Amino acid sequence: MGLWLPVxxxxxxxxxxxxxxxxxxxEGAVDFWTRKPAHVAEYAILFLLLIRAMRGGLSxxxxxxxxxxxxxxxxxxxxxxxxxxxxxxxxxxxxxLGFDLLGLxxxxxxxxxxxxxxxxxQN
Numbered sequence: 387m388g389l390w391l392p393v394x395x396x397x398x399x400x401x402x403x404x405x406x407x408x409x410x411x412x413e414g415a416v417d418f419w420t421r422k423p424a425h426v427a428e429y430a431i432l433f434l435l436l437i438r439a440m441r442g443g444l445s446x447x448x449x450x451x452x453x454x455x456x457x458x459x460x461x462x463x464x465x466x467x468x469x470x471x472x473x474x475x476x477x478x479x480x481x482x483l484g485f486d487l488l489g490l491x492x493x494x495x496x497x498x499x500x501x502x503x504x505x506x507x508q509n
Contacts, residue, residue: 452494
């Protein structure tokens with residue numbers, strides 16, 4: 387449970403933030419340049435937390451862990467956008483899903499940069 391607790395807390399935080407009606411940080415460009423990087427960061431972090439939990443808790447190879455973390459993150463991003471579409475003064479957007487996917491890519495490249503040498507020789 388210890389490795390999965392940060393994942394559960396993180397998805398809980400994402401869910402909580404998505405549940406706030408009319409959540410906005412500013413107007414126009416200020417809102418865009420704060421919220422879109424937040425989408426990227428929150429899903430990069432989710433992906434990396436999942437990698438950490440799966441790596442320590444499953445006996446899968448590297449590829450399966452990366453694919454599993456990516457699929458889970460993608461599914462969570464889709465359900466999060468759907469959830470937002472049900473919250474008053476919020477809407478689920480395809481472009482936000484794109485920023486979530488960009489977060490997965492950022493997480494993957496950070497993984498390759500930070501942990502690449504530690505995982506050499508694994509499948």
